[in-house]
Amino acid sequence: MDVFACLGRLDLCFEPVELWLGQRTADPHPLECTVTDPESFAHADADLNRQALEYHAHPKPGKIGVAVTKPAATQHDLSLAYTPGVAEPVRRIHADPLQAYEYTNKGNLVAVITDGSAVLGLGNVGGLAGKPVMEGKAVLFKQFADIDCFDIEVQAEHPQAFIETVMRIAPSFGGINLEDIAAPHCFEIEQSLIEQLDIPVFHDDQHGTAIIIAAGLLNALEIQGKSLEEARIVVLGAGAAGIAGVRLLMTLGAHRNNIFCVDRQGIIHTGRKDLNPYKFGVAADTDKRTLSDAMEGADVFIGVSGPDLVSPEMLASMAPRPVVFALSNPVPEIRPSVAMKVRDDLIMATGRSDYPNQINNVLGFPFIFRGALDVRASRINEDMQIAAVEALRSLAHEPVPAEVLEAYKLEALQFGPDYIIPKPFDPRLRDRVPRAVALAAIQSGVARIPQSSS
Numbered sequence: 001m002d003v004f005a006c007l008g009r010l011d012l013c014f015e016p017v018e019l020w021l022g023q024r025t026a027d028p029h030p031l032e033c034t035v036t037d038p039e040s041f042a043h044a045d046a047d048l049n050r051q052a053l054e055y056h057a058h059p060k061p062g063k064i065g066v067a068v069t070k071p072a073a074t075q076h077d078l079s080l081a082y083t084p085g086v087a088e089p090v091r092r093i094h095a096d097p098l099q100a101y102e103y104t105n106k107g108n109l110v111a112v113i114t115d116g117s118a119v120l121g122l123g124n125v126g127g128l129a130g131k132p133v134m135e136g137k138a139v140l141f142k143q144f145a146d147i148d149c150f151d152i153e154v155q156a157e158h159p160q161a162f163i164e165t166v167m168r169i170a171p172s173f174g175g176i177n178l179e180d181i182a183a184p185h186c187f188e189i190e191q192s193l194i195e196q197l198d199i200p201v202f203h204d205d206q207h208g209t210a211i212i213i214a215a216g217l218l219n220a221l222e223i224q225g226k227s228l229e230e231a232r233i234v235v236l237g238a239g240a241a242g243i244a245g246v247r248l249l250m251t252l253g254a255h256r257n258n259i260f261c262v263d264r265q266g267i268i269h270t271g272r273k274d275l276n277p278y279k280f281g282v283a284a285d286t287d288k289r290t291l292s293d294a295m296e297g298a299d300v301f302i303g304v305s306g307p308d309l310v311s312p313e314m315l316a317s318m319a320p321r322p323v324v325f326a327l328s329n330p331v332p333e334i335r336p337s338v339a340m341k342v343r344d345d346l347i348m349a350t351g352r353s354d355y356p357n358q359i360n361n362v363l364g365f366p367f368i369f370r371g372a373l374d375v376r377a378s379r380i381n382e383d384m385q386i387a388a389v390e391a392l393r394s395l396a397h398e399p400v401p402a403e404v405l406e407a408y409k410l411e412a413l414q415f416g417p418d419y420i421i422p423k424p425f426d427p428r429l430r431d432r433v434p435r436a437v438a439l440a441a442i443q444s445g446v447a448r449i450p451q452s453s454s
């Protein structure tokens with residue numbers, strides 16, 4: 001069964017829906033093919049939604065369970081697992097809390113925690129409605145990185161209540177993956193928890209997304225013959241993913257003066273009086289005001305906002321050989337079938353698995369936490385994030401294993417416009433990314449045990 005069926009509405013599905021025109025590497029004339037029209041898109045969505053409900057409901061509601069990892073079949077087993085034997089590890093941990101890593105599942109247990117305030121691109125649907133997505137993240141942690149995971153949905157209106165809740169339950173876990181918490185609260189929540197806890201706290205929508213955007217964009221620009229330093233970049237959405245994406249791209253060399261961030265009020269510029277400090281940090285000194293203004297002549301569009309916000313006219317006004325990352329889930333800012341009708345010199349990515357080039361944090365959080373947990377890192381710092389970018393970016397240049405081709409029903413795939421980032425099912429991710437992240441943790445001094453050689 002397809003583990004991807006876990007991402008909420010399943011950008012991921014039982015059988016990938018054939019909406020794309022075909023891999024460009026296999027088909028040199030994609031625009032001559034029949035383009036899927038919006039009606040059939042809606043039809044395919046309805047069918048997928050029905051399958052997704054079935055998947056979530058049967059044979060047992062939900063997507064994850066708890067497994068017993070030790071023998072528990074005899075009287076003797078019970079006297080070890082429970083009283084009286086269990087008292088000895090209790091004494092050891094009481095004397096030295098680090099022993100929890102030896103005698104409990106703490107070291108391989110991550111909490112995926114949300115308040116449900118920005119679930120995918122569906123908005124503030126609340127924690128309970130967000131639970132399918134959080135269970136989905138737990139599935140991906142387990143499936144891709146063998147990390148055990150509890151999803152925790154917190155009812156908290158204010159950041160402080162959320163922070164206190166996480167602080168109180170944190171001892172149980174080796175790491176905290178914050179998920180789908182809207183900006184600006186997400187920034188305060190993550191910063192406060194990082195400062196107070198000695199385990200990795202990582203807001204996936206910020207850093208997970210930023211890492212995958214950066215890896216994909218570096219590769220896409222290379223193919224288009226452009227550089228990050230000179231690229232004119234538009235980021236639609238100045239929330240968790242947008243702000244973190246811009247910060248990481250600037251760390252990697254993007255020029256601040258070349259970036260326009262856009263929210264519901266238009267371009268974020270220094271003359272605006274409504275900006276919170278996070279938006280002010282990415283404000284441009286410009287007379288331009290609208291998304292259309294920003295898109296004119298831009299080399300790169302990154303959408304982390306909402307569905308169908310980019311028009312064909314805006315896309316047409318971009319510079320030659322643009323890069324378009326329409327990453328809103330489940331519905332992108334512009335659909336590939338629409339974009340490819342407008343121009344064929346673009347590199348296009350979405351957050352979904354049913355098109356080429358899936359820029360989605362699924363490529364990040366399982367493997368980044370694997371690397372961090374392997375060395376009991378106290379945090380996931382910028383060095384570790386950049387190591388993940390480089391590991392992902394470089395892997396896309398290598399030949400693609402047969403099992404990946406099989407999973408995607410492809411005959412061939414190579415570094416190029418339709419393959420700028422590894423596929424989530426690439427088994428090499430499980431080694432490459434954690435190793436790079438763990439090494440960076442050791443070198444930057446946040447690892448608490450050396451990486452094992454196995």
Ligand SMILES: NC(=O)C1=CN([C@@H]2O[C@H](COP(=O)(O)OP(=O)(O)OC[C@H]3O[C@@H](n4cnc5c(N)ncnc54)[C@H](OP(=O)(O)O)[C@@H]3O)[C@@H](O)[C@H]2O)C=CC1
Nearest residue numbers: 120121183237238239240241263264304328329351360361
């Ligand atoms: N592919 C991937 O891996 C990921 C994709 N995403 C997608 O990115 C989107 C945002 O997520 P996240 O950053 O967590 O959410 P946030 O709520 O933190 O931020 C959303 C941002 O989008 C802006 N926005 C929303 N609707 C519009 C609109 N109609 N016009 C202009 N701007 C708009 C908001 O503007 P304002 O500030 O004015 O309210 C805000 O700045 C979601 O669709 C999500 O699915 C997120 C993470 C990972």
Ligand SMILES: CC(=O)C(=O)O
Nearest residue numbers: 119120121205329361
């Ligand atoms: C993929 C993801 O985390 C999101 O869309 O929020």
Ligand SMILES: [Mg+2]
Nearest residue numbers: 120179180205
């Ligand atoms: Mg998310």
